[in-house]
Amino acid sequence: MTIGLEHFLVLGALLFGVGLYVALAKRNAIGVLMGVELMLNAVNLTLVAFGRFVESEVALSTSVFVVFIIAVAAAEIAVGLALAMVVYRNRDTINVDRVNLLKW
Amino acid sequence: MSAPVSEVVVWLILGLPVASFVLIAALYPVLRRYPAPAGWIAMLAIGGSLGISVWLLMEAIGAAGRPLDFETHELVDVGSLLITIGIRLDGLTAVMTVVVTAVSLLVQVYSTGYMRGDRGYARYFAYMSLFTAAMLGLVLVDNLVVLFAFWELVGLASYLLIGFWFHKPAAAAAAKKAFLVTRAGDLGLLAALIFIWVRAGTLDIATINTEVVGAVELGLLGQTTLTLFAVGLVAGAVGKSAQFPLHIWLPDAMEGPTPVSALIHAATMVVAGVYLLGRFFPVLEASATASDLIAWIGVGTALGAGLVAVVQTDIKRVLAYSTISQIGYMMFALGTGAYAAAFFHLMTHAFFKALLFLGAGSVNHATNTFDMRRMGGLRTVMPVTYLTFVIGALSLSGVIPLAGFWSKDEILIEAWDHQPAIFAIALVASGLTAFYMFRAIVLTFHGSYRGGGQPEPGGHGGDAAHPHESSWSMRGVLVLLAVPAVAAGFLTFGGEFQTWVLGALPHPEEGHFVFDLGVFLASTIVAAAGIGGAVAIYRLRLINVAALRTGMLRPVYRALESKLYMDLLVEDWLVRRFFHGGLVKAMARVDEQGVDRALDGVWHVSFEAGRWGRLVQNGQVQMMAVALVAGGVVVWGAVVLFWA
Amino acid sequence: MDGVGHHLAFWSLAVITVGAALGILVSRNLIHAMVMLILSFIGVAGLYLLLSAEFIAVVQILVYVGAISVLMLFAILLTPRAARDNAETAMRYPGLILMGLVIAATVFVALETDWGAVREEPVTESARIIGQSLINEFVLPFEIAAVLLTAALVGAVALARRDDEDIDAHEQSLTLEGREDSGGSS
Amino acid sequence: MGEGFPILSILVFLPLAGALLIALLPGQRVPWPAAAVRALPGNQQAHAKWIALAVAFATLVIALVLFVLFDRADSGFQFTDTFLWISAQDAGFDVSYAFGVDGLSMPLVLLTGLLTTIAVLISWRIDVRPKEYFAWLLVLETSVLGVFTSLDLIFFFIFWELELLPMFFLISVWGSGRRSYSAMKFVLFTFFGSAFMLVGFLVMGVVAGTFDMREIQESALAGAVLPVPAIFAFIFLAFGIKLPLVPVHTWLPDAHTDAPTAASVMLAGVLLKMGGYGILRLLFTLMPETAAAADVALAILAAVSIIYGAVITVRQTDLKRLVAYSSVSHMGFVLLGVAGLGVVGMSGAAMQLVTHGLITGMLFVVVGMIYDRTHTRQISAMRGLAHYLPLLSTMLVFAGLAGLGLPALAGFVSEVTVFLGAFGRHEPQTAVALVGVLLAAGYVLWALQRSVFGPRDERWRELQDVRAWWEFLPLGALVSLIVLLGVYPSVVLDVFELGVRPIAEGIAVFQPDIVESEALEVARLGRGG
C-alpha cells in the first residue's frame, strides 16, 4: 500500500476530531485553546497533503494558505491568552465552565 | 281611477300625529313644566286626522270601498329590490282609520283627565301621538316592507307606553315582555316578506293579493310558497294580536296606563294582526292550511282566554283576557272566511272594549286599585261609570240589540256554516264572556265597598277611602263611547259595512245582512246563562266559590289561576331554564373555555418552550460550541442521508 | 510514496502526532498537556517534511513550538491562582459523541471522495517561491495579515496591560453588576 | 377638483399632518403654527383638542364635499390619485401610491370622517396626556381613510397595519380594566391575521405581476404558488378577525371594553368596517370564482356568528361589554349579505357597515357618557337612570332600539336588505340568522330595563344630564343620521349599489344562477295571464 492522500486526510480528520474534543470538553481555557490549535494543525496538514498530492496548480496556494493560518493562529492565541488573563484577573479562574455570569 | 283626494291630504292623517309627536318632543323642555298644551296639541292633531278620515271614509263609501288610485314613490331601488311607498286607500283602510282616529281621540280626551298631574303628562301625549301615527301608517301603506316598518313602530309605541311608569319594575318588565313576545311573532312576518320577495319578486300588497295568488292558481308558483307566506303572516298576527301561544304579553301589558290599555291593547294595536290577515285575505283564502291554522288558533284562544278571565281578580286583566278572547273570535272568523264579519266585530269591539277599559280606569281613579277584591258597591257613587260599563259589558256579552250582538252573531253564523265544531267552542266562549263580565260588574259595583288601595307616591288619584265619580272629561268620553257600543251594530242591517270592507278585496261582492234564528237563540241563551250564572254566584251567592276553589274544582282553579301554565312554560321553562340556563350557559362556556383557552394554550406552550429553551443558553461556552459543531454535522448528515 | 522509509516515517509520525493529541485528551495536568501539544506540533512538522513542505515545517516549528507554546506556558504561569488541572467539563460526553461524528464524517469524506489525479512527485517549492507569491498574487492577504498581527498585538497588550482607569472600571463594574455576583464565584 | 388634483391624498394625510402638529406642540410655549389658536379658551393643553377638532372637522368637510361631488353614474374609481411609488427593477415588486374611491368606499370614507370628529368631541374632557391622545386619534383616522381609499395591495396593507399602533396606545394608555392585556390581544390578533393577508397579497402580486387591485384578475392567479382558495383563505383570515367572526372574535369584547370611549367608537364604528370592506373590495372583487364557490361556508360562518354573538351578548352584565359582543352578532350580518353574492345582499352588507358604525358608535358614546357620570358599567349597579338622566337615557333607549333593528332607524334597512339578499341562496342560514334579530331585542331590552328603568335610586341624585355642546353635537348628529338613513336609505344605498354592482357582475359570471328574487317574473306573468 502506498502512503497516499487518503492517509494524510484520515490523519488530519483524526487530529481534527481529537482537537475538537479537547476544545469542547476541557475546562481550562488554555486547554480549550490547545484543542483549537490541534484543529488548525489538522487543517494545515490536510492542506499541505492536498498541495502535495492533488494534480493542479494548488500547491502554491496551499502553502500560502497554511502560512496565513499559522500566522492567524498565533494572533488568535495571543489575544485568547490575553483575554484569559483578564478573566483571571476578574475571577481568579480561567475555567470556562465557571465563566458563566452571562446566561439565559 | 284617479283619486278624488290629493295624496298629501291622505298623508296628513299620518302626518298630523307625527307632527304632534315631533312638536311635543321639541317643546319637551317647556312642556315638562307646563304640560297642559301637550294634550291639546295631541288632540288637535288627532282631531284633524279624524276629520280627514271621516272625509275619506265618505269618499271610500262613494267608491263602494274600491281602492282609490294613488301614486307610489320609490324608497329603495337596489338591484332587483324595489321598495315603494304609497297609499292603499279602500273601504277597509277607511274604516280602520276612522276607528283608530276616533278611539284615539276619545282616549286622549279621557287621558287629559286621567293623566292629570302625572309627571310624564307631556311624554305621554308624545307617545300617544307616535302610536297613532304608526298605527295609521300601518293601515295606510301599500307595501309589505313599509307595513312591517309601521308594524314594528306600533310595537315600539306599545313598549314605551306599557313601560310608561318605568319606575315600577313590573311595568318595565311587562314592556320588555310585550316587545319580545310580539317580536317573536314579527319574525314570522319578516320571514314571510323575505320569502315572498325571493319567490315572487314583489312586496306590493296589491300585487301579492292579485298577481301572486293568480300565479299560484295558474300553477306558476308553488302552493307551498303561498302557504309558507301565509303561515308567516299568521305568525306575525298571532304575536301582535296576542293569540295562543304568544298571548302571554297582553295581560302583563296592563301595567301601562289604563287609557293606553284601552287604545292600544284593546281597540287598535292588538287588532293589527286581524287587519294584516284581512289585508292578505286572498292569500289566506288560497291557503287552506293557513286558514285552518288561524281558525283553530283563534277559537282555541277565544275559549282558553275566556276560561282564564273567569278567575282573574284584577279588573284590567279580566278585560285583557277578554280582549284576547275576542280577537280569537275575529281570527277564527277570518279563518272560516268571515272576512267582513271579522272586521265588523273588530270595529264594534274597539268601541265597547275601549269603553270598558276606560270605565275600569275611571274606577281605578276612584279607588287607586284594579283589584276587584278591594272594590264593591261603586254603583252608587259612580253612576255614570256604572251604567256605561254595564252597557259595554252587555254589548260584549252579545246581548241583543247592542253592537256586540250583531257582530258576534254574524261570526257565529259563518262559523256554523263552515265548521260546527268551531261554532260550538265559540258558543261556550261566548257564554264565558258574559259570565266573567258580569262577575266583574258584580264584584266592582255591587255589594259593599272594600276599601280601595293606597295612593301611589307621586301618582294621581284621590282619596281611596271615599271614592267619587271621575272628572267630566272622563265621564263624557264614557258616554260618547257608549253610543257606538250600543248603536254601531246597526251598520250591518243594510250590508253597508260589509260592502265597504269587501271592496278592499280583489273580487269584491255586495255585502248583505245575515241573520239566523237558531244561532240567535243559541247565543242569546248562552249569554243569558252566563249573566245569570255570574249574578247567581257572585251577587246572590247561591254557590260558595271559596268552597269550590278548595274543593273538587281545585285543580281546575289552579290551572286557570296559573293562566293555563303558559307563563310558566314560556318564562320559566323556555326562557329561564332552556335558554338562559342551558343554551346561553353552554355557549358562554365555549366562549370562555374555547378560543381564548386555546390561544392561552399556544401562548403558554411557547412561553414554556422559551423558559426551557433559555436553559440551554446556560452561559457555558462549550455548550455553545457543541451546538455549533453538532449543527454542522447534523445538517451534513441529514443532507447526505436524506437528500443527496 | 511507497518506500519503506516513507511507510516507517509516516506511521511513526502519525502515531506520535495522534498519540500526543490523545495525550492532551487524557492528560489531567495542564503542563503535561502542554508538553503533549508540543510533541504533536513536532509530529505535524515531521509530516510536513514527509510531504516535502520544508518551509512549512520550519514555520511550524518556529511559530507553534517556538512562539505559541511559550505563550501558553507564560499564560499558565501568569494565572497562578487558577486551577491547574486539565479536567473535562460536563460537555465530555456530548464532546465524545461529537468527536465520533465529526471523525466519521470527515473520514468518510476523505475515503469516499474521488480527489482527482494524484501527483507522483512533489513540486519543488521553496521559501523563495512562497515569498514571491506573497508579494505578488497574495500581497493583499499578506498586508491584511500584517494588520491583523498588529491588531492582535496591540489588542493583546491593551487587554493585558493594567491601567489605573481599568481598576476603576473594574470596581465600577462590580457595583453595577452586583446583582449577578451572587451566582458567580471568585 | 380637476383631474390630477390630489384631493384624496389631502384627505388621507390631513389628519396625519394634524397629528404631527399636535405632537410638535410644546408643553410650555406656543409655536407659530399654534399661535393661531392662542386666542382660544382653555389652557395650553386645550389647544391639542381644538386642533384635533379642526382637523377632524376639515377632513369631514372634505369627505362630505367628495360625497356630494361623487359621480353617481360612474361605477369606477373616482378622484384617483396615482403614481408608481416603488419600482424595483426586474424584481417584480412594483407598488403604486394609489388612491381612489368608488361607490363602496365613498360612504365609508364619510363615516370615518364623521366618527373621528365625534370621537374628538366626546374626548373633550381627556386630561391624561391629551396631546398624545388626540395625535393618535388622528393617526388612526389617516390609517382608516387610507385603507378605504387605497387601490394597491401593498399600499392597502400599509394603512391596514398602521392602524394597530394608534389603537394599541389608545387602549393601553387611556383604557381601563385589563387594558394592556386587551391592547396586546388586539394587536396580536390583528397582526396575526394581517400577516397571513400579506402572504396572500404577495402570492397574488407575484403571479399577477402587479399589486394594483384594478388590474389583478383571478384567472391570472391560477399558476400561483398557493392554490387560489388558499390565497382566499389567507386573506379572509385577516378580514374575519377584523370583522370579527366567531371563533376569532375574542379580542373584540376585551378591546372594546377596556378602550376609552372614543377608541371604542372608532373601533366599532370604522375599524371593524375594514374587515367587511376588505371582503368586498379584495376577496370578492379579485377572486370572484372562489368567492362564489365559498358562499355556503361563508353564510354558515355568518349565521354562527350572528347567533353565537347574540347568545353570548345575552349573558353580559357589563354594559359596554354587552355592546361589544353585540357587534359580533351585527357584523355577522355583513358576511351574510356578502355571501348572498348579489347586488341586494352586498348593498345590504355595505349598508350594514355604515349603520352598525353609526348605531354602535352611538351606543358606545352614550355608554361612555353614562360611565363618566356613574363610574360604573355594571348593569346590575345601575337602576332608574332615566329619572335623573332623562336625555341620556332617551339616547340610550334610542340607540338600543336602533341596534335591535327598529324600523325607521338605520339598522332595520340594512338588516332587511341583507336578509332579502341572502335568503335566495342560503335559506337555512338566513332563517337561523333571523333568530338573531329576536335575540338582539332580548339583550337590548333586558339591558335597558335594568339600567335606565326602574325605581329612583338616590345614588344618582347628583348626576348631571347632558349639557355641554360637545356632548350634544355628537348625539344630535348620530340621532339625525340614524333616522335619516332609516327613513331614506337611498342616499347611501344608491352609492353603495354603484360600488357593489361590478363586484356582483364579476361573480355572476361564475354563478349565473344567483337568485335574489325571481325578478318579478311571476308577478309579470300573473299580470299578463
Added chain:
Amino acid sequence: MLGEVNLFGPQLVLMCVGGMLLVAELVVRDRRVLVAIAMAAVLGAVAYSAILLADGKVGRTAFDEVLVFDQFALFFQFLLGGVALAVIAASWDALARFPSRQGEYLALLLFSTAGLMLLAGTRDLIGIFVALELTSISQYILVGFHKDRLSSEAGLKYLLLGAIASAVLLYGMAILLGLSGSTNLSAIAEYVADGDSGVIEALLLAMVFLIVGFGFKAAIVPFQMWVPDVYQGGPTPIAAYLSVASKAAAFAILIRVFLEALGAELLSAHWSTIFAVLAVLSMFVGNILAIQQSDLKRMLGYSSIAQAGTILIGLAAITADRSIALGSGGILFYLAGYAVTNLTAFLVVIAVFNRIGSCEIDAYRGLGKRAPLLGALLAFSLISLTGFPPTAGFFGKVYLFDAAVQSDLAWLAVVGVVNSVISAVYYLRPVKAMFIDETASTVEMPARWRPNAPLALTLGLTSAGVLVIGLAPSLLIDVANEAVTIFVG
C-alpha cells in the same frame, strides 16, 4: 500595480489611519481629536469608494482576483462605513471609561471595519479567511475591552467559539481547495458547475462547514449561542456594531460564496433547503427566547438572531433560473434597513445606559415622560423591527417574503409572518414600559435630559433613515438590486 492598490484604497485608508491612531494616542489624549481622526478615516474610506465609483472602477479586480471592486462590494463599503461612523459616534461616552486606550479602541474598530469591507470584496478563500480573522480578532478584543467581569467573559467566549468556528470553516475551505485546486471563487464555481456526483459528500461537507463558519458570524441558529452573551457583556457600541456590521458582512460573504462559488444547481438545491430550515429555526428560537428576556441588550441579541433568520429567507429564496435578484437584493435591502433600525435602537440603549447605568427593561419605565424623544425613537425602531409600516423593517420584510413567494416558498413566508407576530410580543414590551406603565422605574432618572451631541446627531440620522427607507424604499431597492446583478444569471 498602483492601479491595483487603488482599488484597495478605502480599506487601506482605514488600516493606515488605524495604525496612525495607535501612534497618535501616545501624543494626543483628547477624545475629540481621536474620534475626529477615526471618523475622518471612515469618511475618507467612503469618499475613496465614491471616487472609485465615479472613476468608473466598478467591476475591476485586483491582485489576481483576490480583491474585487464591484457594486456588491461597494454597497457594503458604504453600508459598513455608515455603520462604523455611527458606532464611533456612539462610543463617545464609552471611550471615557478607558481614557488611556482610546486609540486602541478606535484603531481596532477601524481595522475591523476594514476587514468587513474586505470580506465583502474578496473572491479568494485566503482573502476571505484573512479578512474574516482581521475583523474577528479585532472584535474579540473590543468585546473584552471593558475588562470587567462581564466584558472579559464575553470576549473570551466569543474568542473561543470564534476560534472553533474558524477551524471548522478552514476545514471546509481546505476540502474545497483540495477538490477544486484553487482558492479563487470563479475557479471553484467552474469546478462545482461541472462537478460530478461522486464528490457530492465532500462538497456538501465543505459547504456545511462554510455555513457553520459564516453562520457563526451571521448569528444563525444553531451557531448563534454566543450572541446574547456577547451583546450583553460587551460594550454596547460594540454590540451594536456586531449586530449590524458584522452580520451584514457575514451575509455579504454568504451571498458571494454561495451564489458565486456554490451557486450551481448541484448544490444550490441543497443549500436553499438548508437555509430555509435554518431560517425557520433562527426565527423561532430567536423570537421565543427573546420573549423571556428582561435585559434590553440581551433581548436585542435574541432579536438579532430572529432577524438573521428572516434575512436567511432571502438566501433560501433562489428561483430555479435565478433570473431575478429578489432574494439577494432583498437581503441587501433588508440589511440596510435593519442597520439603521437596529442602530437606532442600540443608540437609545447606549444613551440610556450612559445615564442610568442599566439596560433592564424595567428601568425604562417612565422613560417616555423623562425623555420623550429618546423613548419615541426607541419605540419607532422597535416598531420597525417588528415590521410595522411605514418603516424600513416593514419593507424589508415584505420584500424578503415576496422573494420567498416568488421562489415557490410561500410556506417560508408564512413562517416569517407568524414570527413577526410573535416578535411583536417582546418588541412592544419596552414600548409599553416607556409609554404606558404608570409605576415609575425604581432606577433614578434625571427629569429632562439629552444624550451627548454626537450620539444625538447619529440617532437623528439613523432614525431618519428608518423613516426614509420606509417611505421611499424605491431608491434603496434599486441600489440593492443593482448590487447583486453580478450574481444574477
